[in-house]
Amino acid sequence: xxxxxxxxxxxxxxxxxxxxxxxxxxxxxxxxxxxxxxxxxxxxxxxxxxxxxxxxxxxxxxxxxxxxxxxxxxxxxxxxxxxxxxxxxxxxxxxxxxxxxxxxxxxxxxxxxxxxxxxxxxxxxxxxxxxxxxxxxxxxxxxxxxxxxxxxxxxxxxxxxxxxxxxxxxxxxxxxxxxxxxxxxxxxxxxxxxxxxxxxxxxxxxxxxxxxxxxxxxxxxxxxxxxxxxxxxxxxxxxxxxxxxxxxxxxxxxxxxxxxxxxxxxxxxxxxxxxxxxxxxxxxxxxxxxxxxxxxxxxxxxxxxxxxxxxxxxxxxxxxxxxxxxxxxxxxxxxxxxxxxxxxxxxxxxxxxxxxxxxxxxxxxxxxxxxxxxxxxxxxxxxxxxxxxxxxxxxxxxxx
Amino acid sequence: xxxxxxxxxxxxxxxxxxxxxxxxxxxxxxxxxxxxxxxxxxxxxxxxxxxxxxxxxxxxxxxxxxxxxxxxxxxxxxxxxxxxxxxxxxxxxxxxxxxxxxxxxxxxxxxxxxxxxxxxxxxxxxxxxxxxxxxxxxxxxxxxxxxxxxxxxxxxxxxxxxxxxxxxxxxxxxxxxxxxxxxxxxxxxxxxxxxxxxxxxxxxxxxxxxxxxxxxxxxxxxxxxxxxxxxxxxxxxxxxxxxxxxxxxxxxxxxxxxxxxxxxxxxxxxxxxxxxxxxxxxxxxxxxxxxxxxxxxxxxxxxxxxxxxxxxxxxxxxxxxxxxxxxxxxxxxxxxxxxxxxxxxxxxxxxxxxxxxxxxxxxxxxxxxxxxxx
Numbered sequence: 001x002x003x004x005x006x007x008x009x010x011x012x013x014x015x016x017x018x019x020x021x022x023x024x025x026x027x028x029x030x031x032x033x034x035x036x037x038x039x040x041x042x043x044x045x046x047x048x049x050x051x052x053x054x055x056x057x058x059x060x061x062x063x064x065x066x067x068x069x070x071x072x073x074x075x076x077x078x079x080x081x082x083x084x085x086x087x088x089x090x091x092x093x094x095x096x097x098x099x100x101x102x103x104x105x106x107x108x109x110x111x112x113x114x115x116x117x118x119x120x121x122x123x124x125x126x127x128x129x130x131x132x133x134x135x136x137x138x139x140x141x142x143x144x145x146x147x148x149x150x151x152x153x154x155x156x157x158x159x160x161x162x163x164x165x166x167x168x169x170x171x172x173x174x175x176x177x178x179x180x181x182x183x184x185x186x187x188x189x190x191x192x193x194x195x196x197x198x199x200x201x202x203x204x205x206x207x208x209x210x211x212x213x214x215x216x217x218x219x220x221x222x223x224x225x226x227x228x229x230x231x232x233x234x235x236x237x238x239x240x241x242x243x244x245x246x247x248x249x250x251x252x253x254x255x256x257x258x259x260x261x262x263x264x265x266x267x268x269x270x271x272x273x274x275x276x277x278x279x280x281x282x283x284x285x286x287x288x289x290x291x292x293x294x295x296x297x298x299x300x301x302x303x304x305x306x307x308x309x310x311x312x313x314x315x316x317x318x319x320x321x322x323x324x325x326x327x328x329x330x331x332x333x334x335x336x337x338x339x340x341x342x343x344x345x346x347x348x349x350x351x352x353x354x355x356x357x358x359x360x361x362x363x364x365x366x367x368x369x370x371x372x373x374x375x376x377x378x379x380x381x382x383x384x385x386x387x388x389x390x391x392x393x394x395x396x397x398x399x400x
Numbered sequence: 401x402x403x404x405x406x407x408x409x410x411x412x413x414x415x416x417x418x419x420x421x422x423x424x425x426x427x428x429x430x431x432x433x434x435x436x437x438x439x440x441x442x443x444x445x446x447x448x449x450x451x452x453x454x455x456x457x458x459x460x461x462x463x464x465x466x467x468x469x470x471x472x473x474x475x476x477x478x479x480x481x482x483x484x485x486x487x488x489x490x491x492x493x494x495x496x497x498x499x500x501x502x503x504x505x506x507x508x509x510x511x512x513x514x515x516x517x518x519x520x521x522x523x524x525x526x527x528x529x530x531x532x533x534x535x536x537x538x539x540x541x542x543x544x545x546x547x548x549x550x551x552x553x554x555x556x557x558x559x560x561x562x563x564x565x566x567x568x569x570x571x572x573x574x575x576x577x578x579x580x581x582x583x584x585x586x587x588x589x590x591x592x593x594x595x596x597x598x599x600x601x602x603x604x605x606x607x608x609x610x611x612x613x614x615x616x617x618x619x620x621x622x623x624x625x626x627x628x629x630x631x632x633x634x635x636x637x638x639x640x641x642x643x644x645x646x647x648x649x650x651x652x653x654x655x656x657x658x659x660x661x662x663x664x665x666x667x668x669x670x671x672x673x674x675x676x677x678x679x680x681x682x683x684x685x686x687x688x689x690x691x692x693x694x695x696x697x698x699x700x701x702x703x704x705x706x707x708x709x710x711x712x713x714x715x716x717x718x719x720x721x722x723x724x725x726x727x728x729x730x731x732x733x734x735x736x737x738x739x740x741x742x743x744x745x746x747x748x749x750x751x752x753x754x755x756x757x758x759x760x761x762x763x764x765x766x767x768x769x770x771x772x773x774x
Contacts, residue, residue, distance in 0.1 A: 001695075002401060002402055002696070283764055286764055287764060290712045290716055290764075291716070293690070294716045295686070297693045298689040300403075304402055305403075324686065390674070393681060394671075394674040397678075397681060398654050398681060399654070
């Protein structure tokens with residue numbers, strides 16, 4: 001039993017840290033550090049730099065651009081990426097559709113899509129949720145009807161994150177209405193320029209527009225764009241959702257935010273003393289740091305156990321990571337609000353914050369504190385809500 | 401980085417688990433507690449025979465040759481079985497104090513005695529006004545003609561009632577909470593005045609008066625570094641013991657939820673109760689992670705690094721044990737309230753662990769005062 005990383009692992013960490021700090025422009029990383037979003041162009045630029053180094057899709061099979069890394073190396077990669085405030089390689093490409101195509105797609109699909117997805121030449125988005133299919137995703141009603149060699153899609157998808165930037169969408173659609181609900185679903189790849197698709201932005205409570213509704217009205221998709229077998233889409237979706245065993249906790253991002261909280265609390269005055277010198281505040285900060293440490297150690301246990309797990313088989317412990325990881329992302333944005341105090345109130349949109357003539361009133365980062373806090377309410381809802389995670393644990397671990 | 405046990409560690413774990421299964425059922429424990437000392441000399445001899453009393457001590461000094469991971473395995477098993485013998489006082493606290501604060505010659509003489517369990521050791525340190533401050537020592541030591549003479553009162557001395565020898569902290573110089581000026585002495589327990597009593601969790605303790613007692617052996621005159629290290633290691637042991645107890649308690653609760661029927665079905669079929677059990681599991685896993693962390697960090701020679709890790713673990717374990725033990729009683733309902741059922745005994749032990757060597761709030765204060773450099 002040993003907590004330390006090997007000399008090779010430490011060198012690996014140093015090497016990645018160096019690349020992330022020197023090659024990804026500070027202009028982009030600084031935005032994330034201050035709670036702003038990467039633009040489409042930032043995201044593409046960062047991912048292409050990573051991809052040129054083989055660091056965009058290390059989780060993919062080696063023949064399609066992945067790395068033959070140990071679970072610990074994957075963990076280090078992810079943590080350093082997050083600590084350096086590098087935009088994560090687009091998850092829709094890199095942890096969702098890419099691995100599904102690599103695992104279940106045809107050779108033609110692999111050749112056509114994988115390299116472009118890794119390099120963000122194609123921007124993918126997700127067509128899973130529907131207005132009446134949230135946690136109960138398998139009840140989805142969007143249909144794909146066979147017509148000659150083609151599929152014709154009708155229905156509506158929602159919560160499609162960054163769909164406004166996307167070129168392609170991967171869609172779960174019902175192909176056998178008579179089958180049991182999980183058994184009649186297929187996985188289709190759809191070019192967003194196809195006639196019949198309408199994308200409508202949804203403004204979220206932080207004021208941003210990161211999600212969309214997508215309407216499909218007789219959208220014709222060539223038969224070659226079906227992934228794997230007809231009516232097996234649910235299996236592929238489960239593979240996709242179970243794929244990211246340890247990344248979901250986003251501990252590195254929370255760690256980076258907690259560091260920033262400490263920095264700002266050292267600069268912020270409450271009368272004649274700095275906020276960091278307030279014993280009550282110090283206790284709250286220490287408390288969050290303990291919770292984060294406990295989560296990090298739990299993540300390391302899951303990473304270490306991964307060697308013994310069958311590949312692709314989900315570890316129910318990752319539900320613990322999801323629950324606590326999301327709770328701490330939320331708790332850290334709440335503590336950031338506490339640091340800013342009343343200066344969370346002024347509303348400036350991101351464009352004004354970035355390019356306005358005068359900075360918003362109050363401490364640095366004040367203008368992004370409340371939007372981040374509002375936005376982070378989503379993390380206990382998406383990726384399988386925390387209640388769904390509890391249902392998984394109740395069954396898989398406690399045997400109810 | 402790995403969390404796996406070595407083959408030897410696995411063997412040790414198996415033999416401790418087997419001993420507990422054979423000798424430490426609920427009724428057997430009750431019988432141990434009914435013995436004159438409040439615990440079983442027979443179990444004590446079995447612990448000695450298996451090498452558990454010297455599990456962290458070098459083989460040359462009669463020990464098992466293990467480290468803190470081995471101690472953690474014992475702690476986990478003892479936590480599950482709610483062991484009432486003076487293991488923590490003797491084999492954890494006093495073994496650690498001798499190892500980290502005593503001269504080599506004293507170690508050579510005393511550790512084999514301790515490992516054999518022939519003479520029972522206890523740590524007389526806490527004082528009435530100390531609360532959670534480990535460096536609070538008002539008891540004094542002055543050099544007389546026959547050696548060091550100790551004056552003062554020690555309180556809450558775990559298993560001090562039946563100990564043969566006491567390791568006593570006393571002040572040579574400095575203010576009452578200064579870390580400098582604290583010395584450790586070995587004292588014949590019979591030379592002190594003792595009032596023994598039971599504790600809430602079925603262990604024993606004593607109030608001890610030192611009225612001009614002459615120390616048998618000087619363990620160390622500048623004892624703070626060794627003392628704080630031994631207590632941090634002891635905290636790591638308590639963390640692991642708490643995890644063992646929580647794990648057993650959660651399993652007991654889940655089992656109960658699957659068998660207890662109300663409204664025509666097992667109460668474990670109600671989703672609202674399932675989710676509460678899952679939240680207990682989450683807290684248990686966080687505690688388990690931090691007990692491992694404490695075990696691996698407790699040997700860090702840098703006091704600040706070590707203390708930070710130990711305090712962080714104690715904060716997490718303190719919160720987890722409250723959550724798990726309180727919820728366990730609630731989910732059991734009335735049966736959880738009786739002395740005839742196991743669950744309540746876990747609650748009692750866990751609540752006492754939380755108050756040993758700094759409670760959750762005290763450890764959080766220590767972390768808050770340190771600032772952070774994770």
